[in-house]
Amino acid sequence: MASIDIKNVRKDFGPVSVLKGVDLAIASGEFAVLVGPSGCGKSTLLRLIAGLEDASSGEIHIGGRRVDDLPPRDRDIAMVFQSYALYPHMNVRDNMGYSLRLKRTPQARIAEIVGRAGAKLGLEALGERKPRELSGGQRQRVAMGRAIVRNPKAFLFDEPLSNLDARMREQMRFEIRKLHRDLGATSVYVTHDQIEAMTMADRIVAMNAGIIQQVGTPLELYDDPANVFVAGFIGSPAMNFLTGEARRGETGVALSVGGKAFCTLPQAVAVPEDGRVTIGIRPERIRIGVGAGQAVEAAADLVETTGAASVVHVDLAGQAMKIFTTERLQLSQGQRIPLAIEAKDVCLFDPAGGGRLR
Template identity: 80%
Template sequence: MASIEIANVRKDFGAVSVLNGVDLSIASGEFAVLVGPSGCGKSTLLRLIAGLEDASSGEVHIDGRRVNDLPPRDRDIAMVFQSYALYPHMTVRDNMAYSLNLKRTPAARIAEVVGGAAAKLGLEALAGRKPRELSGGQRQRVAMGRAIVRNPKAFLFDEPLSNLDARMREQMRLEIRKLHRDLDATSVYVTHDQIEAMTMADRIVAMNAGVIQQVGTPLELYDDPANMFVAGFIGSPAMNFLDARARRTEHGIAITVGDTAFCTLRQSLPLPDDGRIKVGIRPERIRIGAGGGQPVEAVVDLVEATGAASVAHLDLTGQPLKVFTTERLQFVQGQHVPLAFDAGHVCLFDGSSGDRLR
């Protein structure tokens, strides 16, 4: 295991700035997930840790050692790519043993290490097959086995499940998490899929436009987002955002959406001078039906039924609003429905910067 420290790292490709002064600490044994949209810089940051890219400025430390000038082979890390990158003419066993053979490891030791990795990954019965005889999930396990046998200080995963179907991704998420637990390793995992981030991470590093937006546990980012980007990126269905106005009253902060009184917050928050804000509320925090608070009414646009749950797409004073519920809704387009929710789950954001109002 090893800690990883990123200190004020920048990466420019010509006039294009990809990473803008990134600072990040990853603890020894931690499973950290870098998440964000395509082009946010997460894969570039992973490649800087691996030594496949050079930082324009800043420092990278692995296990307390500055590694900026070390080639990848000397950083004692193992990387698993989206592409399996297996040798097609080699068997599973030989693919996994390749790096050990290069180091002239004794045959008995290779058999022991490769056999142990194969057992962990359920590859023992496939050891004599070649990559063309394997499914996508089996090939990805071989790629992970090839990394495991090196016994590195850290594992780096670059969107390793992107080529798999939904059912296989679900299975592989579980296998990677169990593998991390069993190896007690330090892992850095890159994905654009927030479901992978939520289900796998000890901590999530949310990135956008080369900047870290927030670092925290999955539930910290979900329940207490720092800004609209994090609030909108983490969660499925995504958080609702409504243009609104806020004003102080003797009872708290009164929120109005269009001409509808939305809610009153019993707390003191800084408000912009013009009162223009964005209201955020997660779809599962809204209930369809009369509640004990202020009446809010919306119009049904359509309902998506997923079997276990439903997503109702509504119109609230001309703005779209989603409601997620485990009930099987039977609504028709244009139907008026009352809404209820707990104001304690409402987030307020600055209408200009998108920052959370606290």
């Protein structure tokens, strides 16, 4: 177990800058999830930590030791790949024991360690099988097992669940989390799936365009996003963004959308000169019906239901908005519905830079 410190790391591929100065400290034993859209640099950052790519500048420390000049084999880390990267010509046992064999561990000891890891992952019966004879979930487990037997300072996961079907993914999510709880090893987990990030992370590192946008616990990012990117990326269905106007008044900041009053924020907010703002509100924080908070009227458009809950698409002064509700509603298209919006649930963003207005 070890901490991972990344200091001002840049990575350029020719003229393309993939990481534009990344600083990140991952505590010992922490489960950190790097999340962001494809091409945001999260996988590159993981590969830099692993030593599969060289940083253009900056420093990487694992357990206090600077590693950016060390080859992968000397960094004492284990990695689980998206494709699992199991050695096709070796059976499950040899796949898991390969790293120990390289370390010239005695055969009996290898058998013992591999056996224990296999038992932990439910792979006992599959020791003689080749990877091609395994299901996706089993391959995933073998890849995990290969990482576990190393007893490394840190685990790196590169979108390990992307190739699994939804149900399997849910199960493996849970198993990886449990495994982390048992082993307590520092883990860096890359995913583009915000649900994986939310459910698994001790801390989420949200990245976009080679820059870390926000670092925090899942709920911090959810409740208090630093900018439009984080607000829009975390949460499903995604946060609603409305183009609106803010006017400073005696009781606070009055927000309007399409000329109609939307909500009044009691606290002082730094509003741009022209008053134009992006209003963010999460779909589940909007209540249908008359209740506490500002009353707003919208026109129903479409209802999508999953059984447990529904997403109601509405039109508010010409702008589309989603509402998440557990009520079962029968709404016809164009039906006017009252909405209740509370000031504490509203986030304001600068439409120009996307930064949060506080």
